[in-house]
Amino acid sequence: MNWFLRGIRRGILTEKEFPQVQWPSELHRSKEGEVKCPTDALKEDRWDPNRCIFCRACEPILSPTGRSVQAQVKRSEPSFRRSFYLYPIDVGTCGGCNLEFRLIASPQHDMTRFGIFLTNTPRHADALVVMGVMTPKMEEVLRRAYDAMPEPKLVILLGVCAVSGGILGMPPDIRGDVVIPGCPPTPESILRALVEAKSGE
Amino acid sequence: MRIIGDLGPHCLTSEGLAEGPCKYSRPTIGEGGYGSFNFLYGPSAGGLLESVAFDILTYGESIEDVRALSYKTRHIKVGGLPLRDVLFKVERINVPFAASHTIAFLTAVENALGVSPPEEVVESRIAQLELERIRNNLLVIQRLAEAASFLVPTYRLLYYVEEVNRAISRSCGHRYFLGANYLGESRCQELHLPRIDVEELRDLLSNRIFIDRLQGNGVVKEDWAIGPAARAAGFSYDARLEVPELKYRDHGFKIVTESKGDAFSRMLVRLEEIEVSLKILEGVEVKPRRFELPSREGRGIGRVESPSGDLAYMVQVEQGSIKELHLLPPSRINILLFLRSMPENIFTDFPFNWESFGIWISEAEVSIS
Numbered sequence: 001m002n003w004f005l006r007g008i009r010r011g012i013l014t015e016k017e018f019p020q021v022q023w024p025s026e027l028h029r030s031k032e033g034e035v036k037c038p039t040d041a042l043k044e045d046r047w048d049p050n051r052c053i054f055c056r057a058c059e060p061i062l063s064p065t066g067r068s069v070q071a072q073v074k075r076s077e078p079s080f081r082r083s084f085y086l087y088p089i090d091v092g093t094c095g096g097c098n099l100e101f102r103l104i105a106s107p108q109h110d111m112t113r114f115g116i117f118l119t120n121t122p123r124h125a126d127a128l129v130v131m132g133v134m135t136p137k138m139e140e141v142l143r144r145a146y147d148a149m150p151e152p153k154l155v156i157l158l159g160v161c162a163v164s165g166g167i168l169g170m171p172p173d174i175r176g177d178v179v180i181p182g183c184p185p186t187p188e189s190i191l192r193a194l195v196e197a198k199s200g201e
Numbered sequence: 202m203r204i205i206g207d208l209g210p211h212c213l214t215s216e217g218l219a220e221g222p223c224k225y226s227r228p229t230i231g232e233g234g235y236g237s238f239n240f241l242y243g244p245s246a247g248g249l250l251e252s253v254a255f256d257i258l259t260y261g262e263s264i265e266d267v268r269a270l271s272y273k274t275r276h277i278k279v280g281g282l283p284l285r286d287v288l289f290k291v292e293r294i295n296v297p298f299a300a301s302h303t304i305a306f307l308t309a310v311e312n313a314l315g316v317s318p319p320e321e322v323v324e325s326r327i328a329q330l331e332l333e334r335i336r337n338n339l340l341v342i343q344r345l346a347e348a349a350s351f352l353v354p355t356y357r358l359l360y361y362v363e364e365v366n367r368a369i370s371r372s373c374g375h376r377y378f379l380g381a382n383y384l385g386e387s388r389c390q391e392l393h394l395p396r397i398d399v400e401e402l403r404d405l406l407s408n409r410i411f412i413d414r415l416q417g418n419g420v421v422k423e424d425w426a427i428g429p430a431a432r433a434a435g436f437s438y439d440a441r442l443e444v445p446e447l448k449y450r451d452h453g454f455k456i457v458t459e460s461k462g463d464a465f466s467r468m469l470v471r472l473e474e475i476e477v478s479l480k481i482l483e484g485v486e487v488k489p490r491r492f493e494l495p496s497r498e499g500r501g502i503g504r505v506e507s508p509s510g511d512l513a514y515m516v517q518v519e520q521g522s523i524k525e526l527h528l529l530p531p532s533r534i535n536i537l538l539f540l541r542s543m544p545e546n547i548f549t550d551f552p553f554n555w556e557s558f559g560i561w562i563s564e565a566e567v568s569i570s
Contacts, residue, residue, distance in 0.1 A: 003353040006353065006401070019370075022375070023374045023380055053289065053293075055292075090250075090273060092274075095296050095562075096299075099340070100376075102250065103366070120246065135275055137272045141272065168290060169275060183379065184296065
């Protein structure tokens with residue numbers, strides 16, 4: 001069958017609500033006890049999503065709630081409300097963030113319904129999406145991509161490696177306007193953060 | 202006996218370790234003549250899923266030679282760390298192949314400690330490997346369709362990739378199997394199968410314009426090839442039939458082969474393997490299970506058939522910690538095959554040939570100390 005007709009016959013596959021994911025999701029303490037966290041994400045009884053790699057070493061003392069991990073949007077930009085072009089840059093990922101970021105374009109999530117698009121050059125980008133731990137040869141590439149972007153611009157740190165270095169290294173030395181924790185963050189939590197960053201609803 | 206690849210100072214073959222390095226012909230660097238120039242593509246460019254650069258020797262359209270330049274090398278320290286901490290790092294070497302990495306590593310540890318996992322754990326591992334294969338094969342075909350700007354199948358395939366991720370999440374808690382396997386434990390609860398219409402995917406083969414981009418592109422028939430690249434060239438190489446730990450023979454597994462060794466054959470193998478994997482999954486039962494790991498010392502090798510070919514770990518365990526660890530990721534071999542297959546093609550062939558190997562830079566460039 002013609003692929004165009006096939007696409008139409010399948011109807012709308014885009015979802016308003018997404019299925020619950022256990023790992024990664026917000027964690028809560030469900031039992032008393034000591035936890036040996038490999039990334040020090042638990043300090044003085046406080047769980048820090050920016051350090052958590054969701055390795056399940058704390059199970060069952062901490063357990064997942066199924067609620068999407070909350071991103072921190074420190075700055076949003078109203079001029080990106082109608083169209084928001086993203087340039088992803090991988091400075092040292094395991095491939096997980098790359099794939100989850102790609103999946104925000106899947107029909108179930110459909111980022112374009114929110115006016116979110118990808119661009120192949122930082123010169124056309126409104127936001128730089130930084131993923132992975134900092135690797136030496138990518139430092140220069142990251143700086144040049146950032147410098148090439150027009151103002152106003154946002155920096156989005158995607159995944160725990162870019163936020164805090166996770167378990168594998170050091171984070172990139174760049175200030176994030178939007179911080180999306182997770183290992184890797186789910187397409188749902190990425191989309192929610194992006195919509196908030198562009199001052200959308 | 203077939204060569205699989207360099208594993209630390211040794212050469213891993215289908216019959217065990219041999220003296221290293223492996224004796225296969227490595228790519229030679231070509232020299233251009235009058236009018237040739239070097240074109241740099243990458244490291245951060247549209248169309249690339251990861252950061253990698255290529256130094257392409259060309260006269261303008263034909264590609265004379267290609268070198269891959271590494272940019273995102275991660276240095277991961279594991280020596281002297283407890284097994285648990287190493288496991289968390291191994292899981293994150295290449296998350297799209299996390300099940301393959303983790304299961305190969307845990308098998309190496311179990312062999313080092315002289316323990317065999319119970320039947321339920323073996324079944325769970327087979328289920329994880331096959332779910333991971335289905336997702337990755339769908340992704341590779343999606344990347345091929347995207348390279349051709351064949352948009353409806355591109356998004357249909359992305360739909361299926363997401364569906365597989367959701368099935369994995371429901372089965373094992375995490376969309377990429379992180380935390381699903383632990384030392385002496387398999388945590389997947391119950392198998393949820395993704396709904397995939399394989400007949401719909403086969404319709405890709407009826408589009409002449411699409412398959413023209415793949416046929417005759419990137420022919421490689423080296424006998425040291427692995428995974429889908431080897432099977433596409435007619436070699437019946439598959440760790441699933443060679444490794445005794447995972448009892449694939451009990452599931453009626455059969456190898457899919459093609460003969461031409463080009464990007465199209467690699468896609469056909471991956472397409473047929475989706476159906477083979479779905480059939481294997483129908484006969485697998487998954488439930489969580491724990492088992493005892495003795496506190497011994499030793500050296501062991503673990504090998505699995507990852508979605509892109511053989512993936513192996515060799516470990517030396519002492520007092521519950523890793524003394525030595527060597528990794529053979531499939532992407533390292535597939536990059537060599539890609540570089541060998543690229544000369545005599547043209548620029549427009551490049552993305553199709555690259556995507557057809559299913560290479561992940563994250564595992565190819567990782568440095569473990």
